[in-house]
Amino acid sequence: xxxxxxSRPLYRVGLVLAIAVLLIWxxxxxxxxxxxxxxxxxxIYAYPPTAWxxxxxxxxxxxxxxxxxxxxxxxxxxxVAIGTTIAAVVxxxxxxxxxxxxxxxxxxxxxxxxxxxxxxxxxxLFIPLFLVLQQxxxxxxxxxxxxxxxxxxxxxxxxxxxxxxxxxxxxxxEAARIDGANRMQVLIHVLVPVAAPGLxxxxxxxxxxxxxxxxxxxxxxxxxxxxxxxSGLVGMMMGDVxxxxxxxxxxxxxxxPVLVIYLAAQKYLVEGLTAGSVK
Amino acid sequence: xxxxxxxxxxGLGLMAGPVEAADLTVWGLQSFNQDADAFIGExxxxxxxxxxxxxxxxxxxxxxxxxxxxxxxxAGAPPDAFMHVSQKSQFYIGRGLTVSLDxxxxxxxxxxxxxxxxxxxxxxxxGQSHALxxxxxxxxxxxxxxxxxxxxxxxxxxxxxxxAVSKAIQAKHPQMxxxxxxxxxxxxxxxxxxxxxxxYGGTVMAADGKTIVFDSPETRAAYQWLADVFLTxxxxxxxxxxxxxxxxNVAYQTGRSAIVFNPPSIxxxxxxxxxxxxxNTVMAAIPRGPGPKGVxxxxxxxxxxxxxxxxxxxxxxxxxxxxxxxxxRYRATIEKVxxxxxxxxxxxxxxxxLFSANPAFANLKALAQEGFVxxxxxxxxxxxxxxFDANVLTKVMQKILVDKTAVGDAVAWGQKEIExxxxxx
Numbered sequence: 001x002x003x004x005x006x007s008r009p010l011y012r013v014g015l016v017l018a019i020a021v022l023l024i025w026x027x028x029x030x031x032x033x034x035x036x037x038x039x040x041x042x043x044i045y046a047y048p049p050t051a052w053x054x055x056x057x058x059x060x061x062x063x064x065x066x067x068x069x070x071x072x073x074x075x076x077x078x079x080v081a082i083g084t085t086i087a088a089v090v091x092x093x094x095x096x097x098x099x100x101x102x103x104x105x106x107x108x109x110x111x112x113x114x115x116x117x118x119x120x121x122x123x124x125l126f127i128p129l130f131l132v133l134q135q136x137x138x139x140x141x142x143x144x145x146x147x148x149x150x151x152x153x154x155x156x157x158x159x160x161x162x163x164x165x166x167x168x169x170x171x172x173x174e175a176a177r178i179d180g181a182n183r184m185q186v187l188i189h190v191l192v193p194v195a196a197p198g199l200x201x202x203x204x205x206x207x208x209x210x211x212x213x214x215x216x217x218x219x220x221x222x223x224x225x226x227x228x229x230x231s232g233l234v235g236m237m238m239g240d241v242x243x244x245x246x247x248x249x250x251x252x253x254x255x256x257p258v259l260v261i262y263l264a265a266q267k268y269l270v271e272g273l274t275a276g277s278v279k
Numbered sequence: 280x281x282x283x284x285x286x287x288x289x290g291l292g293l294m295a296g297p298v299e300a301a302d303l304t305v306w307g308l309q310s311f312n313q314d315a316d317a318f319i320g321e322x323x324x325x326x327x328x329x330x331x332x333x334x335x336x337x338x339x340x341x342x343x344x345x346x347x348x349x350x351x352x353x354a355g356a357p358p359d360a361f362m363h364v365s366q367k368s369q370f371y372i373g374r375g376l377t378v379s380l381d382x383x384x385x386x387x388x389x390x391x392x393x394x395x396x397x398x399x400x401x402x403x404x405x406g407q408s409h410a411l412x413x414x415x416x417x418x419x420x421x422x423x424x425x426x427x428x429x430x431x432x433x434x435x436x437x438x439x440x441x442x443a444v445s446k447a448i449q450a451k452h453p454q455m456x457x458x459x460x461x462x463x464x465x466x467x468x469x470x471x472x473x474x475x476x477x478x479y480g481g482t483v484m485a486a487d488g489k490t491i492v493f494d495s496p497e498t499r500a501a502y503q504w505l506a507d508v509f510l511t512x513x514x515x516x517x518x519x520x521x522x523x524x525x526x527x528n529v530a531y532q533t534g535r536s537a538i539v540f541n542p543p544s545i546x547x548x549x550x551x552x553x554x555x556x557x558x559n560t561v562m563a564a565i566p567r568g569p570g571p572k573g574v575x576x577x578x579x580x581x582x583x584x585x586x587x588x589x590x591x592x593x594x595x596x597x598x599x600x601x602x603x604x605x606x607x608r609y610r611a612t613i614e615k616v617x618x619x620x621x622x623x624x625x626x627x628x629x630x631x632x633l634f635s636a637n638p639a640f641a642n643l644k645a646l647a648q649e650g651f652v653x654x655x656x657x658x659x660x661x662x663x664x665x666x667f668d669a670n671v672l673t674k675v676m677q678k679i680l681v682d683k684t685a686v687g688d689a690v691a692w693g694q695k696e697i698e699x700x701x702x703x704x
Contacts, residue, residue, distance in 0.1 A: 041551070042553060134356055222306075223337060235309060238311045240524035241528070
């Protein structure tokens with residue numbers, strides 16, 4: 001009997017060990033966030049540190065929800081991330097369709113310009129972008145943030161969808177066109193259903209990018225009314241005073257939506273990634 | 280499809296909410312206390328109400344204020360008034376972005392007992408005050424008296440005593456890093472290395488504010504002391520090389536260090552969380568340096584108010600400052616901050632029980648009155664701020680402690696760096 005490499009005990013042990021190391025590497029910070037958020041302030045500073053709370057408390061969550069503006073920041077983050085995702089996916093889909101299916105002068109340049117736009121570091125862009133948003137009168141507003149985030153999510157979504165749509169045979173479009181469909185109908189009724197896994201992946205990445213964004217949120221919003229989670233968290237670090245319990249409780253809450261969305265869309269995510277959207 | 284797109288755009292539009300510009304915008308640095316930020320915000324709103332205008336207070340974290348101000352000035356829409364740390368005042372004043380506040384200063388000088396004059400220096404340009412201190416920022420030495428008593432010694436008053444006490448505590452408690460001195464390039468480290476150098480009689484600039492005299496026997500002696508305690512005695516935690524500003528707080532609060540230099544934020548944490556350690560803590564003066572040039576090299580800073588030249592309502596912004604400095608309201612603010620800010624009115628230290636009735640604060644008035652501001656021994660200027668921002672003094676320290684560069688060579692390197700900064704100034 002031939003014993004495959006994968007069934008050798010040593011190989012399996014090595015594999016399990018490697019996975020365990022990767023899991024610890026990935027999950028340890030999340031574990032520490034959760035555990036710290038359940039400790040008292042005194043225990044957080046205990047030395048040696050405790051790996052498990054000696055006294056469980058939900059006090060930090062109580063403070064975060066009851067005595068800070070964190071619920072408002074959470075709502076703002078959600079609105080900005082959803083708004084950005086919808087707009088980025090719609091614009092990105094239209095742009096990707098145009099680039100992959102239509103013939104026009106400068107098509108290749110436009111495609112490359114989209115990548116170039118995505119690669120520009122935000123630190124270079126924030127002052128010019130501030131000027132533009134100031135002119136539009138949308139500084140310190142959620143709309144301003146959505147517009148700012150579209151500067152990197154639209155190129156990202158477009159580029160990803162270009163790759164995906166190129167894997168979809170043009171025969172499908174042509175058949176629909178022969179049946180009398182116009183371009184928009186082809187896109188909505190033929191390509192979008194076929195590209196659904198790709199769209200889900202793109203939407204997830206756009207949502208995550210908008211949810212996690214920090215620099216623009218910090219610079220373009222002033223008032224608490226327009227602050228998102230990332231910029232709101234900074235308010236819990238006051239000079240050399242870090243309110244670790246509250247920071248960790250807020251982080252634990254901030255992780256939850258992205259985690260839930262990824263778990264719910266796991267099937268599409270794998271399908272979308274393997275089907276070519278990010279090849 | 281069109282209707283869906285329209286709905287999307289409408290949805291995004293609705294998210295904007297009203298974009299209503301305030302009549303007066305005041306930017307404040309985030310204090311160390313959320314209640315205090317809210318209180319100042321209420322004061323700005325009350326001021327606006329008294330004037331019949333819409334006044335807005337925006338709390339800005341210290342680590343982003345430079346970026347936000349850069350963007351706002353660039354866009355031609357800076358706040359009417361803003362706070363910043365004293366080390367940065369000359370940057371904005373030197374670029375002509377602020378207006379003179381002499382008239383406001385004249386008013387607040389009339390308060391019985393006057394104000395701490397030393398803190399005005401950082402806001403002066405061309406003989407006029409362009410920035411006014413709104414508090415006094417001091418960093419006393421926190422000492423665990425129980426551990427000092429355990430080794431049969433007293434709270435150190437000189438740097439040599441500090442070394443001896445720390446060594447004794449370290450010998451008794453080998454798991455500790457007895458002296459929690461920040462030796463990274465953080466802002467705390469910048470302040471602490473200045474404490475040491477000033478104490479030994481070293482300075483960056485001469486009294487004329489132009490001649491760079493960093494490379495002196497006194498400066499070299501100060502760095503040598505640090506090299507000895509870090510490399511030879513090993514009484515400073517190794518991790519202190521990479522501490523941020525919270526590193527020494529954590530070291531003291533967890534009991535890993537017996538002595539640290541820090542603003543009173545540690546005190547407030549102890550009040551709230553650890554009464555036992557609090558009872559065994561004293562906030563002492565910075566140790567005195569050796570020899571005839573030795574002094575108590577306590578560095579002091581302030582948070583400063585500025586009124587921008589681009590403001591459409593500079594007089595209103597100045598009125599806000601008068602409102603803020605009115606002794607009754609000012610005292611309420613100081614009390615709200617909980618002592619993290621020392622008042623600019625010396626008499627108020629004696630009036631507020633938080634300071635006057637608290638033995639832990641016994642040294643505050645002297646520390647506030649006798650401190651050196653950045654730029655010592657010359658007047659504060661933009662170069663002093665540049666030296667601070669470029670971390671020259673802490674980089675010299677790290678060359679000695681990490682790269683094991685000879686003290687003389689590292690200090691000579693620092694002198695050249697400062698001279699280069701001066702040429703580009």
